[in-house]
Each structure stands twice: as C-alpha cells, then as structure tokens.
Amino acid sequence: MATGKHLSAGSDASTGRSGGENRSGGKKQIHLAAHFPGVNNTTVWADPRSRSQIDFSSFEHLARTAERGKFDFFFLAEGLRLREHKGRVHDLDVVGRPESLTLLNALSAVTDWLGLAATVNATFNEPYEIARRFASLDHLSGGRAAWNVVTSPDAFTGENFRRGGYLDRAQRYTRAAEFLSTTRELWDSWPEGETPKPVVHHGRHFSVEGRFGVPRSPQGHPVVIQAGDSGEGREFAASAADVVFTRHGTLEAGRAFYADVKGRLARHGREPDDLKIMPGVTVVLGDTAAEAQEKAAGIRQRQVSPQNAIVALEQVWGRDLSAYDPDGPLPDIDPDPESALVQGRVDIANAREIAARWRALSEAKGLSIRQTVIESTGRQSFVGTPDAVAAELDTFVQSDAADGFVLVPHLTPGGLDDFVDQVVPLLQERGVYRTEYTGTTLRSHLGLRQPVWKG
Amino acid sequence: MPAPPVRSPVHLAASLDGGGHYEAGHFTALARLAEQGTLDFVTLGDSFTRPGLDALSVLARLAPATQRIGLVPVVNTTHTEPFHVSSAVATLDWVSRGRAGWSPEVSTTETEARLFGRRPAARSSEVWHEAREVADVAAKLWDSWEDDAEIRDEATGRFVDRDKLHHVDFAGRAFSVRGPAIVPRPPQGHPVTVIDATAADPRAAAVRHADVALLRTQDPFAARTAREELLDRARAHGRDPERLRVLGSIPVALETTADAVELAGLIGAWHDERAVDGFHLRLADPERDLALIVKATVPVLQHRCLLRRFYPGATLREHLGLARPVNQYATAGGVRHGHG
Numbered sequence: 001m002a003t004g005k006h007l008s009a010g011s012d013a014s015t016g017r018s019g020g021e022n023r024s025g026g027k028k029q030i031h032l033a034a035h036f037p038g039v040n041n042t043t044v045w046a047d048p049r050s051r052s053q054i055d056f057s058s059f060e061h062l063a064r065t066a067e068r069g070k071f072d073f074f075f076l077a078e079g080l081r082l083r084e085h086k087g088r089v090h091d092l093d094v095v096g097r098p099e100s101l102t103l104l105n106a107l108s109a110v111t112d113w114l115g116l117a118a119t120v121n122a123t124f125n126e127p128y129e130i131a132r133r134f135a136s137l138d139h140l141s142g143g144r145a146a147w148n149v150v151t152s153p154d155a156f157t158g159e160n161f162r163r164g165g166y167l168d169r170a171q172r173y174t175r176a177a178e179f180l181s182t183t184r185e186l187w188d189s190w191p192e193g194e195t196p197k198p199v200v201h202h203g204r205h206f207s208v209e210g211r212f213g214v215p216r217s218p219q220g221h222p223v224v225i226q227a228g229d230s231g232e233g234r235e236f237a238a239s240a241a242d243v244v245f246t247r248h249g250t251l252e253a254g255r256a257f258y259a260d261v262k263g264r265l266a267r268h269g270r271e272p273d274d275l276k277i278m279p280g281v282t283v284v285l286g287d288t289a290a291e292a293q294e295k296a297a298g299i300r301q302r303q304v305s306p307q308n309a310i311v312a313l314e315q316v317w318g319r320d321l322s323a324y325d326p327d328g329p330l331p332d333i334d335p336d337p338e339s340a341l342v343q344g345r346v347d348i349a350n351a352r353e354i355a356a357r358w359r360a361l362s363e364a365k366g367l368s369i370r371q372t373v374i375e376s377t378g379r380q381s382f383v384g385t386p387d388a389v390a391a392e393l394d395t396f397v398q399s400d401a402a403d404g405f406v407l408v409p410h411l412t413p414g415g416l417d418d419f420v421d422q423v424v425p426l427l428q429e430r431g432v433y434r435t436e437y438t439g440t441t442l443r444s445h446l447g448l449r450q451p452v453w454k455g
Numbered sequence: 456m457p458a459p460p461v462r463s464p465v466h467l468a469a470s471l472d473g474g475g476h477y478e479a480g481h482f483t484a485l486a487r488l489a490e491q492g493t494l495d496f497v498t499l500g501d502s503f504t505r506p507g508l509d510a511l512s513v514l515a516r517l518a519p520a521t522q523r524i525g526l527v528p529v530v531n532t533t534h535t536e537p538f539h540v541s542s543a544v545a546t547l548d549w550v551s552r553g554r555a556g557w558s559p560e561v562s563t564t565e566t567e568a569r570l571f572g573r574r575p576a577a578r579s580s581e582v583w584h585e586a587r588e589v590a591d592v593a594a595k596l597w598d599s600w601e602d603d604a605e606i607r608d609e610a611t612g613r614f615v616d617r618d619k620l621h622h623v624d625f626a627g628r629a630f631s632v633r634g635p636a637i638v639p640r641p642p643q644g645h646p647v648t649v650i651d652a653t654a655a656d657p658r659a660a661a662v663r664h665a666d667v668a669l670l671r672t673q674d675p676f677a678a679r680t681a682r683e684e685l686l687d688r689a690r691a692h693g694r695d696p697e698r699l700r701v702l703g704s705i706p707v708a709l710e711t712t713a714d715a716v717e718l719a720g721l722i723g724a725w726h727d728e729r730a731v732d733g734f735h736l737r738l739a740d741p742e743r744d745l746a747l748i749v750k751a752t753v754p755v756l757q758h759r760c761l762l763r764r765f766y767p768g769a770t771l772r773e774h775l776g777l778a779r780p781v782n783q784y785a786t787a788g789g790v791r792h793g794h795g
C-alpha cells in the first residue's frame with residue numbers, strides 16, 4: 001500500500017524549482033489568492049453593488065480582477081448539501097453555487113496565468129475520477145490546476161451520495177491521505193511520450209487497478225491545498241500538501257501555527273519552502289483609518305442582519321429563539337449542547353463556554369443580541385488605509401505568520417477591485433510582490449519545486 | 456396517431472472525437488468551425504478507459520470560447536455520483552448560458568470497474584436501469600430550485616424563498632438522493648438529454664428521458680420505422696412526441712469537396728423520405744471532415760432551405776425547437792412534467 005509521502009526533497013538544480021527561494025533582496029515574496037464569496041453571512045447580498053452568485057460573468061469578473069492583480073490563484077469553496085436550520089433550508093444567506101471543476105475549466109478560457117483551485121471532497125468521490133478531472137483541468141489550463149482536499153464528517157451531507165454515512169475523525173484523514181496518494185500514483189503512471197504503466201493499488205480504503213487515461217499534465221501534480229486545523233489536519237498538510245489554507249488571522253496565532261506546521265515538514269523529508277501557509281483574510285480599505293473603521297462597522301451591520309443574529313444565537317444555544325428580540329438582551333436560559341436543531345454547518349463545540357463569553361461581553365458593554373453577535377463573530381482581519389494594510393500584510397509575511405493570504409471579499413463580484421487597484425501597487429513598491437508573472441504554471445507562481453517523478 | 460412529421464430545417468450535430476488531443480486549442484478550433492456551420496451541437500465521447508481528457512471538462516473549456524453551439528459531453532452514470540453528475544451538467548449550462556446537453560452512458564466492463572474497485576461489472580440492462588434513475592434524479596435536482604427561488608428580500612432578510620427549494624427524496628435501486636441541488640435551476644431548465652437509442656437498453660432510457668435520440672443506421676427506411684416506434688413509445692410513457700428529436704447517427708469520412716456535396720445530397724434524400732429530424736455526424740477525422748462540411752455540405756443545405764443560415768436563438772433547446780420544461784415542483788400554475 002502506498003503511503004502519504006509524495007514530494008521527496010531533491011536538489012534545486014535537479015528538480016527545477018522555479019521561484020528561486022521566493023525571496024527578493026532578502027525579503028519574502030507575498031502570495032495572494034482570491035476566494036469567490038461564499039454561501040455564508042460574510043457575503044453581503046443586500047448591497048446595491050451585489051451581483052449574481054451563479055452567472056458566469058461574476059466569476060469572470062473576480063478572476064480577471066485577480067489576474068490583473070497578479071494573484072497566484074482563484075479559489076472556489078464547495079458545499080454538497082444546502083445548509084439547514086431547524087429542519088428547513090437556511091434562507092438568510094447567499095445560497096447556490098456551481099460545481100467547481102466545471103466552472104474552473106470555463107474560467108481557464110478567459111484567463112491566461114491565474115491558478116485555478118477547486119475544493120473537492122475526498123469523502124464523496126473516488127480517486128480515479130478525481131485524478132482524471134484534475135489532470136484534465138491541468139492540461140486544459142496549461143498547468144494552473146489546484147485541488148483543495150477536504151473531507152466531510154457528516155451523514156447529513158452523505159444523504160446526497162451513494163456512500164452516505166459517517167466517518168470518524170481519524171478515518172477521515174487516513175482515507176484522505178490514501179485518496180491523495182492514490183491520485184498521485186495515477187498522475188505519475190503515464191510518462192510523457194511513453195505508454196501508460198498499469199497502476200495496482202490495494203489499500204485499506206481504495207482498490208484501483210488499471211491504466212490511467214491522461215498523460216502526465218503540465219504540472220505533473222496539480223497543486224494540493226489543505227485546510228484542516230486539527231493535529232491530524234496539520235500532520236496531513238505537512239506530509240502531503242503544497243499550500244495550507246488557515247484561519248489564523250492574528251499575528252501571534254499565525255506565528256504559532258506557522259512554526260508548528262513548518263516544524264513538522266522535516267519529519268516528512270520536506271523543506272520549509274515546500275509548503276506555503278496562507279490564512280483566509282478579509283480587508284476593508286478607507287482613505288483614512290477612521291473611514292475604514294466606519295466602513296468595516298457598516299459591513300458588519302449588513303453581515304449580521306437582525307434575523308441572522310437570532311440564527312447565530314440559535315446555533316450556539318441549540319434552541320428555538322425566534323421569540324427573542326434581536327435588539328434586546330441575551331436569553332437567560334442555558335444552551336442545549338445535545339441539540340440536533342442545527343445541521344449542515346460546522347458543529348459548534350463548547351456551546352456553554354461560548355454562551356458564557358457572549359453573556360459576559362453583553363453585560364460588560366451593555367450590548368443587544370445583534371450587537372453581541374457583531375462583536376463576537378467574523379470581524380475583518382485588516383482594516384485601514386491602503387498604506388497601513390500593505391504594511392500590515394508585509395509584516396505578517398516577513399515575521400513568519402504567513403507566506404501569503406487568501407482574500408475573502410464580502411461583495412460579488414467587485415469585492416477585490418479596490419484591493420487590486422490600491423494595495424497591490426504598494427506591495428509591489430515595497431518589493432514584496434511580483435509586478436509580472438514570471439512562469440506559466442501555478443507551481444511556478446508559488447515557487448514550488450516540480451514533483452519528483454515516481455513512475 | 457401518426458408520428459409528428461420531420462421538419463425543416465434539418466438538425467445537424469457532429470462528434471469531435473479523435474484520439475491523442477490534450478490541448479484546449481484543438482477542441483476550440485473544431486467547435487468554432489462547427490459554429491460557423493450553424494450546427495445545433497457538438498458531442499464528445501468519453502469512457503474511463505479511453506485515453507483522453509474528461510469530456511465534460513473539455514466542453515466547459517469551450518463554452519466561453521464559443522457563442523451559440525450546443526455542447527454535449529458523454530457522461531458516465533455507472534461509476535459516478537448522480538448528485539455530482541447533475542451539478543456538473545447544470546454548471547455546464549450556466550457557463551455556456553444555456554447551451555449544455557449531456558449524453559448518459561454506462562460501463563459494463565471489468566476493466567472500468569477495476570479502476571474504481573467499488574462494484575463489479577454489471578449487465579447492460581442493470582446499468583441502463585440505473586442510468587434511467589440517474590436521468591430521473593438529475594431532472595428532479597434541476598427542478599429542485601424553482602426559477603424564482605432567489606428573492607433577495609431585504610425587508611425580511613431572506614435571500615431565497617425556501618418554499619421554492621425542494622428535497623427530491625429519490626430512492627432508487629442502488630442509490631438515494633435527498634436534495635435539493637447545490638446549483639440553482641440551469642438556464643434551460645433541463646440541459647438537453649441525448650441518448651444513443653440504437654440498442655434496446657438505452658432505447659428504453661431514451662423513450663423516457665431523451666430530448667434527442669440518436670439512431671445508428673445507414674438505411675433511411677429503417678430509420679423512419681425506428682423513429683416512429685420511438686415516438687410511439689415516448690407517447691406511451693405520457694410524453695408529447697413533439698418533444699423528442701430523432702437524429703440519424705452516421706459515420707462520415709470525407710476526402711474531397713465532391714464528397715461533402717454528396718453528403719448534402721444524402722441528407723436531403725433522407726429528409727425527403729421523412730426518415731429523421733436530422734443527423735449526428737460521426738466524423739472519422741474531425742479537422743478534415745468538419746472543414747469540408749462547413750465549406751461544401753452546409754452551403755448546399757442552406758441553398759435548399761434545409762439548414763438555417765444563422766442561429767435565431769441562443770440556447771440549445773431553441774436550436775432544437777424544444778420548449779423549456781415546466782418545473783415538476785412548481786407551486787403556481789405548474790403541470791407535472793410527464794416523465795414515466
């Protein structure tokens with residue numbers, strides 16, 4: 001059976017690392033990605049500038065903006081079951097999205113350089129088909145494909161699929177690791193200019209025998225992204241991923257995560273530059289610091305509507321709180337931690353603890369339900385003038401809290417227009433961001449070495 | 456009741472299959488050529504064992520590079536997830552702004568089964584029964600969002616009207632799907648379903664689910680009989696036979712302009728016999744054959760008023776003269792869509 005090991009270290013000369021050491025004049029170069037606005041309340045739809053979440057023109061707009069800003073890649077999330085709340089489809093947030101790989105193949109026709117990253121669940125797919133679809137995207141895009149490997153914990157999502165069911169946490173990662181290594185065996189099995197070699201894989205989770213139908217693609221292996229944050233998730237990333245998409249938005253948390261994950265690489269025969277750490281972040285710009293803060297507060301108001309505030313509360317309390325006034329005080333009853341009221345969304349651990357924290361905040365500052373939710377959830381990561389934001393992003397990267405950022409805009413599709421027009425030139429002036437693409441593949445944008453041939 | 460008469464113009468489609476191509480440019484050039492010839496759609500075959508790229512991915516890549524041509528990939532229903540299949544085909548319709556079709560196909564070989572290791576190879580009748588279920592659930596998932604489900608109502612804070620989103624609760628022999636879809640209802644309502652109805656098992660699927668049935672035959676009289684039988688059986692399943700197009704699927708290899716003119720003559724003769732609604736041309740060498748067809752076959756057919764000179768519509772359904780399906784879950788003014 002194959003192991004999770006894939007990219008063995010080799011000398012730069014023999015493996016053709018293209019981004020050098022990713023440094024210029026001693027400074028680390030920043031990597032940027034554009035996240036298409038998601039189906040959650042980060043995305044503000046009640047704004048006159050908000051456009052369709054499904055028309056191709058919206059995807060084209062954001063992708064072209066990202067390419068104008070010389071971003072490394074464009075990122076699509078995935079959800080395989082519509083969120084439900086209290087047994088009904090959740091109706092307050094943007095909902096509805098395309099199938100990622102089909103959409104990215106279309107986007108490859110209207111972009112020339114931009115990497116194209118699809119989130120695809122390893123739980124509800126089979127390695128042969130996924131290997132083939134990503135190899136196809138890599139060929140059709142000329143070497144720009146990336147796969148964000150996720151696993152799904154829940155039987156709720158499984159109700160849409162043949163295999164259904166639930167996998168416990170440990171199984172999820174061993175299955176994902178074997179899924180990925182099997183996929184890489186397939187990608188390696190057809191050397192250019194030769195005939196495909198038969199793959200024989202008999203593992204704990206998968207059995208794949210036969211010849212792969214797609215010759216080795218331009219990147220050899222499409223870039224692999226991983227987003228888990230648990231111990232197992234970090235170990236999986238250190239063993240097998242090229243990019244980690246994290247949630248650590250503060251400098252201190254970012255540095256701790258960065259040191260921990262980079263520190264795990266050597267055990268897998270990998271070097272620090274072989275894995276890029278990119279937190280998902282939000283940015284609000286203003287002409288002055290005060291204006292930016294005011295805009296940020298306005299966005300938070302729109303993200304947390306009165307109805308959304310009650311839903312956020314119900315997700316912690318696990319109770320029907322629809323009778324409560326969003327502008328009134330928090331409930332004095334305790335959460336029901338066993339409740340199955342909320343589905344299709346990340347489980348909230350330690351409901352009692354969160355509820356206690358929210359109550360304390362509400363009492364200390366005299367905040368209503370809605371104000372408490374606004375204060376406690378999803379505040380923007382970088383708020384300020386373009387100069388200040390550019391400096392802060394740079395500090396994050398130079399002090400090893402990140403190698404770059406996945407920018408999550410709150411507006412579809414123009415949410416990164418200002419960033420690209422106002423912040424990117426300042427990063428370029430600081431000498432920490434490319435002014436032109438220097439390679440054609442996503443691997444080369446990210447400064448990743450070519451995968452070692454395992455055929 | 457007699458079968459609906461074949462009509463003018465003739466519907467034309469062409470296959471882009473031909474081995475050894477892995478670059479977008481090759482397929483883009485072919486699709487643009489077919490579009491120049493005002494063909495209804497192009498097809499791309501697929502199987503997990505044939506060397507080549509995923510067909511649906513290739514046609515998605517072509518969507519922004521073309522304006523009007525319909526895009527119909529073969530999609531395997533045996534080793535794939537019905538939910539993913541439905542989402543991918545719906546997305547192809549979104550990225551092409553209403554030009555998507557799909558051609559469900561099955562796998563009966565051990566060679567393909569071993570690539571997945573999930574189930575042994577099964578008989579044609581069994582996997583085609585499953586393909587029918589996949590076509591059925593795909594249509595249900597496409598309908599699981601009503602067209603006006605998205606409301607963006609600021610007063611109530613609601614983005615969607617959840618009364619217009621539907622669980623499909625499909626339970627088949629081998630799989631079940633809860634729904635609703637993650638993709639909103641595609642522009643065409645249902646992307647066009649194309650099934651090669653030559654063999655008995657897929658024919659049983661075609662009479663229930665196909666918008667376009669293909670018949671492999673070289674005899675116009677046999678084709679006419681087969682077409683009438685298909686339309687009768689569709690009617691027996693409660694369908695309106697006006698909503699099924701039958702195309703003769705014929706192998707084509709052209710060497711010269713004279714061959715291409717001769718092809719126009721053959722198409723005209725079949726049309727005179729009222730044999731089929733059009734043709735799916737299976738090209739031996741798409742680059743060579745399609746160039747000759749556009750240069751010589753198409754102008755002759757246009758001169759005889761058997762082929763359109765431009766695309767009057769934007770969607771593949773409009774090219775085929777097929778109405779946009781009523782939503783089977785629509786709460787207001789809806790008639791249940793009559794698939795058996």
